[in-house]
Structure formats: C-alpha cells, structure tokens
Amino acid sequence: MTSAPPASPPTARTARPVVLAVGLVALFAACVASVAVGSRAVPLGELWRALADFDPLSGDHLVVRDIRLPRTLLGVAVGAALAVGGALIQTLSRNPLAEPGILGVTHGAGFALTVGAALGLAGSTVSQLGLGVVGSVLATALVYAVGRHSTLRLLLAGVAFSAVLMGVSLGIRLMSPDTLDKYRFWSVGSLAGREQTDLTVPLVAIGVALVGALVIARSLNAVALGDTVAHTLGANVARVRTLTLVLITVLAGAATAVAGPILFVGLIVPHLLRRLTVGSVPWLVGLSAVVGPVLMLVADTIARVLLDTGEVPVAIVTAFLGGPMLIWVVRRYGAGSL
Amino acid sequence: MSLLRSRLAKGVVTTAALALTVGISGCGAAGGEQTEGPTRQFEADNGTVEIPQDPKRVVATGYAVPTLIEANAPLVGISSWERGEPLMSDEDLKTYKDLPRVAGETAAETNYDAIAEQDPDLIVIGVPKPIFGEIDAERLESIAPVVAVGPEVPSAWREVSQKQADAAGALEKFDEVKNAYESKADELKQKYADVLPDLELAHVGGYGEAENGNFQREFDGSWGTNIANDIGAKYYGEVEEKGKGSRAVSEYPSLEELPSAMREADAITYTVDADGSAPQPVKYAMDSNLWKNLPAVKKDMTFPIKYTEAATYGQAQQTLEALDETFAPLLKK
Numbered sequence: 324m325t326s327a328p329p330a331s332p333p334t335a336r337t338a339r340p341v342v343l344a345v346g347l348v349a350l351f352a353a354c355v356a357s358v359a360v361g362s363r364a365v366p367l368g369e370l371w372r373a374l375a376d377f378d379p380l381s382g383d384h385l386v387v388r389d390i391r392l393p394r395t396l397l398g399v400a401v402g403a404a405l406a407v408g409g410a411l412i413q414t415l416s417r418n419p420l421a422e423p424g425i426l427g428v429t430h431g432a433g434f435a436l437t438v439g440a441a442l443g444l445a446g447s448t449v450s451q452l453g454l455g456v457v458g459s460v461l462a463t464a465l466v467y468a469v470g471r472h473s474t475l476r477l478l479l480a481g482v483a484f485s486a487v488l489m490g491v492s493l494g495i496r497l498m499s500p501d502t503l504d505k506y507r508f509w510s511v512g513s514l515a516g517r518e519q520t521d522l523t524v525p526l527v528a529i530g531v532a533l534v535g536a537l538v539i540a541r542s543l544n545a546v547a548l549g550d551t552v553a554h555t556l557g558a559n560v561a562r563v564r565t566l567t568l569v570l571i572t573v574l575a576g577a578a579t580a581v582a583g584p585i586l587f588v589g590l591i592v593p594h595l596l597r598r599l600t601v602g603s604v605p606w607l608v609g610l611s612a613v614v615g616p617v618l619m620l621v622a623d624t625i626a627r628v629l630l631d632t633g634e635v636p637v638a639i640v641t642a643f644l645g646g647p648m649l650i651w652v653v654r655r656y657g658a659g660s661l
Numbered sequence: 662m663s664l665l666r667s668r669l670a671k672g673v674v675t676t677a678a679l680a681l682t683v684g685i686s687g688c689g690a691a692g693g694e695q696t697e698g699p700t701r702q703f704e705a706d707n708g709t710v711e712i713p714q715d716p717k718r719v720v721a722t723g724y725a726v727p728t729l730i731e732a733n734a735p736l737v738g739i740s741s742w743e744r745g746e747p748l749m750s751d752e753d754l755k756t757y758k759d760l761p762r763v764a765g766e767t768a769a770e771t772n773y774d775a776i777a778e779q780d781p782d783l784i785v786i787g788v789p790k791p792i793f794g795e796i797d798a799e800r801l802e803s804i805a806p807v808v809a810v811g812p813e814v815p816s817a818w819r820e821v822s823q824k825q826a827d828a829a830g831a832l833e834k835f836d837e838v839k840n841a842y843e844s845k846a847d848e849l850k851q852k853y854a855d856v857l858p859d860l861e862l863a864h865v866g867g868y869g870e871a872e873n874g875n876f877q878r879e880f881d882g883s884w885g886t887n888i889a890n891d892i893g894a895k896y897y898g899e900v901e902e903k904g905k906g907s908r909a910v911s912e913y914p915s916l917e918e919l920p921s922a923m924r925e926a927d928a929i930t931y932t933v934d935a936d937g938s939a940p941q942p943v944k945y946a947m948d949s950n951l952w953k954n955l956p957a958v959k960k961d962m963t964f965p966i967k968y969t970e971a972a973t974y975g976q977a978q979q980t981l982e983a984l985d986e987t988f989a990p991l992l993k994k
Contacts (some may be wrong), residue, residue, distance in 0.1 A: 363917035382920035385950050390874075390917055447941065448871070500766050508872035515874030516916075519948050633913060634873055 339606050342599060346613035350399075353620035357395040358387060360624050393518040396526070398623050398637075399616040401514065401578045402588055404529045406615020407536050408574035409589030410596075410607045414547050415567050416474050422589040423575030426481040426568070429584045430488040431462020432576065433510065437492040440505035448520040451509060455580025456525070462488065463572040467565075474564070512583035512638030514623050525577040532573040533612055539566055540605040547604060585638040587645035588615055594652050618644065703828055705808040706790050707798060712806045712828060716783040719829045720776050722764050724811060724972050725787030728822040730756050731838060731975045732831035738779040740764035740771070747935035748968055748976040768795040773804075781805045785825050789813060789906060815907055816887035818972040835974070842974040845981050849892040856991045857893040860927045862886075863957075864896055866911055867932035867969065869942030875913045876946040878922050883910040885932045885969040888980045897925065919951045928962040929955065930987075932969045939965070964988060 359370055365383045372378070373387035408423035416425075424430070435458025439445040445454055466484050470477030496503040545558040546567075553560050575589070592615045593607060600607040622640040629635045699714045721729045722740035729736055730753045738761045749757055763775040768788055776784065782805055786793060789811040801807045810824045826835035864885045866877035879885045881896045884907070890896075900912045914922055923929055931943050939947060946952055957963060967983040968976065 361917050362915040363921065379950070380954060382951065382954065385954065386917045389950050500770075508870060513873060516871045516945065518874075519945065627915075633875060634915070636873070 338599060339603075339610070342596075343610060343613065346610060346617065349617045350613055350620075353617050353624070354395055354399070356624050357398060357620045358391045361386065361391055361627055390518050393522075394514050394623070395620065397517055397522065397581065398514050398620045400526050400529045401582045401585065402616035402619025403533055403612045404574040404578040404615075405585060405588040406592035406611040406618070407533055407608055408571045408578070409591075410593040410604075410611040411536060411543070411567050411571050411574075412589075413593050414543050414604050414607065415564060415571075416478055417547065417549075418478065419594070420590075421478065422586055423571055424485070424579075424584065424586055424589070425478060426571060426575075427462035427466045427484045427488065428459045428572060428575040429579055429586065430485040430492070431458040431460075432456075432579045433506070433584065434458055434462070434488040434492045436509055437495050437502055437506055440502040441495050441499050445505050448517065451505075452520065452522075452525065452580050455509075456576055459576030459579055460572060463568070463576070467568055471565075477568075509583045511636035512585040512641075513626075513634075513636040514582055514619075515634055515637075517581060520581075522581055525581050528573050528577045532570050532577075535566070535570050536574070536608050537605065537612075539563065539570065540608040543567060543604040544602075583636075583638065585619075585641055587638075587641045588618055591645040591649050592618060594649060703808055705810050705824075705828070706793060707807065707809040710806050710808050712808060713782050713830075715830050716828075718779065718781045718783070720763055720779055720781040720784045720805070721787065721825075721829070722771070722785070723768075723787035723792075724818065724821060725785040725825045725829075726757070727753070727973045727976060728787065728825045728835075729785065729829050729831060730760075731973050732826040732829065732835040734826065734829035734831035736760055737781055738763035738776060741766050744970055745972070745976070748971060748979060750975065753975070768792045771796055771801075773797065773800050776801065777804045783808070783829065785810065785828055787811055787821070787825055791906075812972075813906055814882060814910055815884040816882040816890075816910070818977075819974075822973050838974045838978075842978050842981070845978055846888075846891040849981055849985055852985070853893055853988055853991065856994075857988065858895060860895070861897045861925060862889075862894055863898070863923045863926035863929050864966075865923075865929065865931040865943055865946050867934075867940040867943055868911075869913060869945065871942050871945035873913075875915050876919065877911055877913055877942060879911040881910065883907065885930065885966060886910075888969075888971060888977050889930065889966065889984055892981065892984060894930075894984075916946065916949055916951065919946060919949065920955065923955050923957065926955070926957045928964060928991075929957045930964045930966050933965040933967055935967055937965065937967065 359365070359367065363386050365386060369383040370387055373384040377388060378384050405423060412421045412423055412425060413419060432455040435454040436445055436451060439450065439454040445451050462484065466477065466481045470480035496506055542558055542563045545553040545556045546560055546563050550560050578585070592611050596607055596610045596614060600610060618641065619637070622644055623637045626635045626637045626640045629640065700711045701714050703710050703712045717735050718737045719729065719734050720738040721734070721736055723742070726739045726742040727745045727749065730749070739757070741762055741764065742757070743766060746754065746757070761775070761779060763779060764771040784801055784805050784807045786796065786807060786809040788809070790813065793809045793811065798807060808828045810821055810828065812818055812821045823835065826832050864879040864883070866879040866883065866885045869875055869877035879896070880899050881890055886894070886896050900909060903909045931939065931947070933939050933943070952958055964987040966980070966987060968980040971977040971980045
C-alpha cells in the first residue's frame with residue numbers, strides 16, 4: 324500500500340489543463356490514424372467523403388464506415404473504460420499494482436467463456452459477449468461478497484478467486500481442444516472483427532460508468548486519504564467503496580467482454596498521469612479517460628501494420644508499448660511516484 | 662551395350678534387394694516388437710520402415726482413420742476423428758463407434774498404453790509431418806512398426822489415403838471406391854464442361870478467423886476447392902506469399918481486402934457445414950456490406966459447397982454430389 328496522496332504541487336495544477344488539451348489533440352490524431360490506416364489503402368480524400376458524402380457502392384467508403392469507424396469507436400470506449408477502471412481500483416486500493424482485473428473480472432469472463440465454449444454456447448460473437456459480461460459480474464460479486472469489509476481482503480479475495488478460476492478454466496481447455504480453440508482468440512485481446520456485432524449495450528454501459536466515475540471521483544479524494552481520515556471528513560466510505568466497485572466492474576467487465584483481456588492499459592495509464600494528478604482523483608479519472616483511448620488506438624493502429632502476414636492482437640502491442648513506458652516512469656520519477 | 666549394362670546392374674540390385682528382404686523377413690521389425698510372417702520395406706514420412714506384408718492388427722490415427730475404415734482394413738484401435746463423422750456412411754460410422762479409442766483428436770492425446778493393449782502389428786499415423794514430431798515415435802516403435810503418412814497440402818489426401826491403404830494391405834476395397842469416385846468426377850466434368858471451365862471462381866473457406874477480422878480465401882488445391890477442381894472448376898489467382906502446407910493454397914486477408922480479392926470473380930463458392938449453414942468465419946464475410954457489393958454476389962452467382970473436409974474417396978463422392986446440387990442452376994443460365 325502507498326501512503327496517502329500529498330497535495331498537488333502548483334506546477335502540476337497549472338499543467339493539467341495543458342495536458343488535457345494536448346491529450347484531446349492526440350486523441351483526435353489517433354482517431355484519424357485509426358480510420359486512415361488499414362490493410363486496404365484508402366486515399367485521404369475518400370476518408371472524408373466516406374464520412375461526409377457516403378456512397379454505399381464504394382468499397383473505400385464501406386471499409387471506412389463499416390469496419391474502421393466502429394473499430395475506432397470501440398477502441399476509444401475500451402481504452403477509456405480500462406484506464407478509468409485502473410485509476411479507480413488503484414485509488415480505492417491505494418495499491419500501485421492494482422488493475423481492474425484484480426477483482427476477478429478478467430478471469431471471471433475467461434471462465435464463463437471457457438465453460439460456455441465447452442457446453443457449445445459460445446458459437447457467436449454475441450454469445451461470447453454475453454458470457455463475458457455474466458462471468459465478469461458474477462466473479463466480482465463473489466469477490467465482493469467475500470472481501471467487502473476491507474480493501475486488503477477484497478484484493479486478496481480477488482487474487483485467490485482469479486487463481487481458482489484460471490486453474491479450472493485451464494483444466495477444461497486442456498481436456499477439450501475445441502474449447503481451447505475458441506478461447507485462444509478471445510484470450511489475446513483484440514478490437515478486430517467486432518464491427519458486425521451490436522455493441523450498443525456494452526458501449527452505453529461504458530459511457531454511463533465513465534460519467535459515474537467522474538461524479539464519484541470527488542468522493543474518492545477523501546477515501547484515498549484512508550478510511551479514518553475519510554470518516555473524519557464526513558465521507559460515507561462504505562457507499563463510495565461499493566459504488567466504485569460497481570463502476571469498476573461495469574467498465575472492466577464490458578471492456579473485457581467486447582475486446583478480451585487487455586490488461587496493460589488499466590495498469591499503465593494511471594501511472595503515467597499520477598505525478599501530474601497527485602491529490603486530485605477527478606483529474607486522474609478525467610485524464611485517464613483521454614489518455615487511455617490514445618494508447619489503445621495507437622497500439623491498435625500499429626497492430627494493423629506491424630506484420631506483413633496480418634494483424635497482431637492489440638493486447639500484445641499494448642504490452643510492448645506499456646512495458647517500456649512503465650519502466651520509464653519508474654526510472655524517471657522513482658517508485659515513490661507510484 | 663551401355664543400356665544392357667544398365668539393365669544388368671539394375672537386375673543385380675533388384676535381386677540383392679529381394680534377397681535382403683527375404684532374409685530379413687520374420688527377423689523382426691524396425692521397432693522392438695517381433696513381426697510374424699513376411700515383411701516388406703515401406704517408404705513413409707518417417708523413413709523406410711519394415712512392415713508386415715499382410716498386417717492383421719492395425720492401429721490408425723488422424724487422417725488414416727476414415728481411410729482405413731472405408732478400405733475395410735483390419736483395425737483394432739483408432740484415434741477420435743470427430744470432424745469426419747458427418748461424412749461417414751452409416752456402416753462406417755458404426756465401425757468407427759465400435760472400435761476402441763487409442764488417441765484423442767490431437768497428436769498430444771495419444772494414449773500409448775491403450776495402443777500397446779491392442780497388440781497391433783502395424784501403426785499407421787495419419788498426421789502431417791510437423792505434427793508427427795509431437796508423437797513419441799520411439800515409444801510407438803517399441804510396440805509395432807510405425808508408418809507416418811500425412812498430407813502436406815489439402816489436396817494430397819488422394820496420394821496419402823492410397824499410401825495408408827497400401828500400408829494396411831487394404832488396397833482392394835480402396836481401389837474400388839477410388840474408381841467409383843473417378844467415374845463420378847468424370848461424369849460431372851462432362852456435365853458441366855460448357856459452363857464451369859469458363860468461370861473465374863473464388864472461394865471463401867471455413868477456416869477464417871472472424872475474431873481477427875479476416876476471412877479465408879482458398880485457391881486451387883485447397884480444402885474447399887480441390888474436389889471442384891476434379892470436375893473442371895478453376896479458381897483464379899494464387900497465394901500472395903506462399904507458406905508451407907495449406908498456406909501454399911489458401912490465405913487469410915483482412916475483411917477490408919474482400920473487394921480486391923473477389924472483385925474479378927465470375928462466381929464465388931463458399932464452404933458450408935453438413936446441415937447447409939454457413940460456419941461463423943464464412944458468415945462473417947457474407948454478412949458484410951463489402952460482400953453484398955461484389956459483382957458475383959449481385960449477379961446471384963454464389964454457390965455453397967458442403968463436405969469440403971472430405972479426405973477419402975468415399976467421402977469425396979458426397980462432395981461431388983453436393984457440387985452437382987449446388988452448380989445445377991448454372992446449366993439453366
């Protein structure tokens with residue numbers, strides 16, 4: 324556990340709006356790159372026409388509108404969900420190693436998908452999505468039921484339950500090659516091939532949860548100082564903690580269900596912003612909602628062009644980008660910044 | 662004179678080889694087990710193996726399972742082969758279900774003790790070469806002679822199945838079924854001679870990875886196309902960067918490339934399951950607006966093909982019937 328966050332230095336406070344503006348510009352650029360780059364070369368002029376003057380008979384326009392645009396929106400949503408989920412769990416647990424999956428979300432989704440595949444229920448993308456959501460929610464509810472009395476117990480319950488789910492899932496997959504085959508694509512995490520699935524429900528859920536995270540962030544400021552101090556400041560710790568856990572479950576559960584496990588975004592983005600946002604959870608949450616999608620879209624765009632032979636799953640690219648970034652943060656600011 | 666010398670030399674070598682074979686006969690197999698009766702040398706993927714001339718107790722795995730069931734080989738144990746079940750005749754399916762299982766669907770699920778329990782005099786491993794490396798060949802060879810004969814490309818099932826049947830001493834029934842297939846293929850080739858060879862065809866296969874946003878395009882000699890090739894269908898183009906095995910005849914482009922991949926096609930065939938439904942990877946391509954915009958789709962020139970997994974002459978006859986059914990409307994156009 325880290326100590327309570329100190330008050331933010333004046334330089335950090337003045338830099339935040341600048342970083343937010345730069346982040347928004349970077350997000351716009353990442354969105355443009357995500358729509359522009361792919362295995363089919365689409366002229367820049369056609370990109371604009373595909374959006375402003377759509378011709379349903381044009382292959383270029385269909386690629387932009389039917390494949391790249393939905394994928395870009397998905398990347399923004401998943402990136403924001405994971406980064407904000409990571410910011411919330413790290414703040415709530417005051418643990419720099421926490422990421423949304425620590426509550427059993429990822430392994431719960433993986434377990435549900437494995438069982439569903441073994442029972443022949445994971446044949447379509449929609450069914451896989453449903454299984455992911457159900458698994459995430461059930462796993463987190465169980466972890467919460469066991470560890471609701473303290474944050475430490477909650478994390479330990481999450482780690483233990485995740486290990487159990489992982490072991491049982493692995494056993495099932497080893498016994499059934501078909502199940503392993505279904506699972507292996509989901510398990511690497513990707514934004515590809517989702518454009519034909521109706522993602523309205525998970526995307527709306529993510530949108531609502533992001534707003535909820537911004538609303539609750541102010542209350543989390545007090546909780547981040549520790550339960551005793553939070554009580555003294557008049558915060559309802561139990562209620563804030565429960566609501567935050569619900570938000571983390573929705574954010575991480577929906578993101579994991581639609582894109583598979585992409586762990587690094589939830590871990591690395593809050594670290595990148597921590598020094599800048601020290602003392603202000605609302606800023607941490609707000610900036611995470613901008614920087615998370617930037618990292619996700621950059622990784623996804625690189626994933627499309629990295630190899631001649633085809634796409635690399637985005638989770639692999641986020642890990643490659645996120646790993647050096649994390650090391651850089653630690654070397655630049657020291658472990659204390661974590 | 663030199664021709665004579667050459668023939669003489671060949672005769673000497675042949676006589677020596679025969680003498681060696683006879684000498685070795687009954688003296689033991691390549692493995693640790695003694696093989697009773699006369700033996701012969703057999704060229705397999707795992708080298709030259711000494712096998713019984715007339716095996717009595719054969720264990721088969723992988724692609725050898727449907728082949729040797731169909732050829733009435735003296736099987737005493739088989740691996741699981743679920744993918745071939747929908748293609749088996751009632752009689753073959755009963756045989757398949759009644760035979761003891763000695764391995765699962767993958768090479769890693771080989772049960773060496775179960776194989777030894779069947780006391781085979783020949784083990785026929787029908788898996789591609791790279792997969793054979795996953796099997797403990799030494800352990801199998803200590804049970805009985807092992808011949809590995811697996812396909813390198815999808816269309817190789819013809820030669821592979823013949824070799825497997827030969828090893829198991831079951832060529833008689835095999836040839837009967839093969840001839841029936843070839844007659845049927847010739848008949849259909851004649852039937853569609855005026856329409857099929859003129860078409861530039863493209864095929865969407867069932868092994869695409871929708872989860873990765875791609876589809877499978879198959880060219881001549883692939884799973885979905887090789888039997889259609891036998892009745893005169895031609896699939897234009899070739900793999901952009903040829904790989905090994907099936908990657909030499911099929912590729913997995915992004916869905917974005919569907920228009921450029923199939924725009925030139927006069928007609929498009931696609932793999933469907935035995936019940937006629939499109940598997941998820943095919944459905945992924947067909948549900949996109951890019952598919953609906955293809956010239957062949959607009960002209961209603963798309964044809965589903967069942968039983969593209971056929972890997973024996975018996976199964977391939979069902980594929981021929983499916984092709985006849987799907988291409989029939991072409992004769993009316």
